[in-house]
Amino acid sequence: MHQQKKVFKEVTIDLGKVEKELEKFLRVDDPILAQTCIYLLKAGGKRMRPGFTLLSGKFFDYNFEKLLPVAMALEIIHMATLVHDDVVDASLTRRGRPTLSAAWGNSVSVATGDFLFAKALEMIVKIDNIEVSKELAKVCIQMGRGEIQQIKSSYDVDQDFKQYLYRIKRKTALLIGLCCKLGAMVSRADKRQIWILSTYGHCLGIAFQIVDDILDITADSKILGKPIGGDIRQGIMTLPMIYALKYSPDQSRIRELLHKKNKTEGEVEEAIYLIKKSGGIEKSRKIVDLYIEKGIKNLKELPDIPSRKALIELARFVAERSY
Amino acid sequence: MHQQKKVFKEVTIDLGKVEKELEKFLRVDDPILAQTCIYLLKAGGKRMRPGFTLLSGKFFDYNFEKLLPVAMALEIIHMATLVHDDVVDASLTRRGRPTLSAAWGNSVSVATGDFLFAKALEMIVKIDNIEVSKELAKVCIQMGRGEIQQIKSSYDVDQDFKQYLYRIKRKTALLIGLCCKLGAMVSRADKRQIWILSTYGHCLGIAFQIVDDILDITADSKILGKPIGGDIRQGIMTLPMIYALKYSPDQSRIRELLHKKNKTEGEVEEAIYLIKKSGGIEKSRKIVDLYIEKGIKNLKELPDIPSRKALIELARFVAERSY
Numbered sequence: 001m002h003q004q005k006k007v008f009k010e011v012t013i014d015l016g017k018v019e020k021e022l023e024k025f026l027r028v029d030d031p032i033l034a035q036t037c038i039y040l041l042k043a044g045g046k047r048m049r050p051g052f053t054l055l056s057g058k059f060f061d062y063n064f065e066k067l068l069p070v071a072m073a074l075e076i077i078h079m080a081t082l083v084h085d086d087v088v089d090a091s092l093t094r095r096g097r098p099t100l101s102a103a104w105g106n107s108v109s110v111a112t113g114d115f116l117f118a119k120a121l122e123m124i125v126k127i128d129n130i131e132v133s134k135e136l137a138k139v140c141i142q143m144g145r146g147e148i149q150q151i152k153s154s155y156d157v158d159q160d161f162k163q164y165l166y167r168i169k170r171k172t173a174l175l176i177g178l179c180c181k182l183g184a185m186v187s188r189a190d191k192r193q194i195w196i197l198s199t200y201g202h203c204l205g206i207a208f209q210i211v212d213d214i215l216d217i218t219a220d221s222k223i224l225g226k227p228i229g230g231d232i233r234q235g236i237m238t239l240p241m242i243y244a245l246k247y248s249p250d251q252s253r254i255r256e257l258l259h260k261k262n263k264t265e266g267e268v269e270e271a272i273y274l275i276k277k278s279g280g281i282e283k284s285r286k287i288v289d290l291y292i293e294k295g296i297k298n299l300k301e302l303p304d305i306p307s308r309k310a311l312i313e314l315a316r317f318v319a320e321r322s323y
Numbered sequence: 324m325h326q327q328k329k330v331f332k333e334v335t336i337d338l339g340k341v342e343k344e345l346e347k348f349l350r351v352d353d354p355i356l357a358q359t360c361i362y363l364l365k366a367g368g369k370r371m372r373p374g375f376t377l378l379s380g381k382f383f384d385y386n387f388e389k390l391l392p393v394a395m396a397l398e399i400i401h402m403a404t405l406v407h408d409d410v411v412d413a414s415l416t417r418r419g420r421p422t423l424s425a426a427w428g429n430s431v432s433v434a435t436g437d438f439l440f441a442k443a444l445e446m447i448v449k450i451d452n453i454e455v456s457k458e459l460a461k462v463c464i465q466m467g468r469g470e471i472q473q474i475k476s477s478y479d480v481d482q483d484f485k486q487y488l489y490r491i492k493r494k495t496a497l498l499i500g501l502c503c504k505l506g507a508m509v510s511r512a513d514k515r516q517i518w519i520l521s522t523y524g525h526c527l528g529i530a531f532q533i534v535d536d537i538l539d540i541t542a543d544s545k546i547l548g549k550p551i552g553g554d555i556r557q558g559i560m561t562l563p564m565i566y567a568l569k570y571s572p573d574q575s576r577i578r579e580l581l582h583k584k585n586k587t588e589g590e591v592e593e594a595i596y597l598i599k600k601s602g603g604i605e606k607s608r609k610i611v612d613l614y615i616e617k618g619i620k621n622l623k624e625l626p627d628i629p630s631r632k633a634l635i636e637l638a639r640f641v642a643e644r645s646y
Contacts, residue, residue, distance in 0.1 A: 028468070030468050030471055030472070032471050032474070033468065087433050088433055088434060107411040110407050110411055111411060111467060111471045111474060114404075114407055114466075115464065115470070121460045121463055122463075124444070124460075125453065125457050130448065133444075137448045140444055144356075144441045145351070145438065147433075147438070148356050148431065148438065150434075151431055
């Protein structure tokens, strides 16, 4: 986390303000919602999304008052989708702690997510910028479609790279792309500049998700904050698995293992071993590098300010992180 | 249903258009979402909410083009909350058919509800009326709070009338109140007129929910479209139960029954018998009548047009319906 904090140093003070405003905005006198919202806020989210919005704004007419509600809406939408995703995927841990659904049950999680969506709507109304609202609505719809895709594709060992991309685009990349896009938009960037930052965020989001999926197989679970192999257990097909299914000499065994519901711990370990052995990790890392390169390629057209360096470092950090 | 159709006759043609536009707007090329959305649309919802919006508009400067997106947003929000409520309450049937969560599972239901919320957001953005958006956001937040309250209060035999009202206000009344309010607002009603229709909708919503709760105990399950006693089974404390718990000589047995999870069918039947015997139904009906009276009281200040008669008939229909 330390390294990540460093790359956001251009906007550290303002990110602190975003955090305070989020706490204030999500304060509610209902005892359960108050607790679940605090639980989510204190879960140590990286606030990467507001970070991207603010950094993107730095290149142009940076106005924190205008960026703040946009950054907040984006983070709240992110929080809401995480909560519902954990219900959909039946995930038990996130960031080293039980998920809201594990700790409070699915019903409370569904309701908390709905409350957060409603708060995001309140914030969007406050922003009162039709272009911003349109972009947010569009991405929310696509995220909803991604959620369905995630369910449909679970335990589906016949998925290909294209289907995987469709899914992680909606799960992660569109929102991070939008964070950068809106940061630029409300800071009065021109069309080309908005496109450069939007593309950066999008590519970074894809890379980020692939790394996430790699770490689920390769990481140290203590550093990762959750047991590894979660995707294997939950039947979420990730890029290393897709490559292993395609190229490994053990593909029929891998197929059998990944398709099976309720795997034993031994089977999860065997799957991890076979995926690692298949070269799927290395192939996935190459895709990460391609997206990182594509994402930062056009940044050089933007003013050479510290935020540009920060965005490039962030991209490298995303590619190389171990948690 | 026949009688209800009759009271909406002032707006039948336009309601048909709302239906068509809903079908068009919720068409999506994802096969699962396409199916779940059609399933929900064909489930025979009464489209009461768009009906209220249109009828309320009739008193003033009725402009269907302006009312349509508002009516659609309201109905879609309603659909989304129904889907998530059925997850939260683990309901198995609605309107004579399996709920989406029973038929497709909780994950698909959560995702479908999220997709619908996102579509509602898209529609709200299209409306592009800050006052309308503010009202919708406010009510969505309150509905989220109601959802949590529903969970918290389940199997809680110590609830009182006030807590019950808090809950059904958020579950039902606020949205119906808003349907009338927005119908009047976008048709350029004045403040007093908006208040009259908003109050009408709110009171009708309260009455509607109490009748729903009564019917869950007294109805013929074939006419109702779902087995009776559902609230008792799911631990949802309703007004007849609250009165029975307070006034019945069998209150300790009722307490025991209602508090128990996983009741046998015999116990559900016994609870129904004891609640009926307690006089809780009659007491609840009196509250329904009070709200109906309060709701229609000020309608006489509005122009004497067929829609006024329709609203009054609708109120009586809500009070007297058997399904």
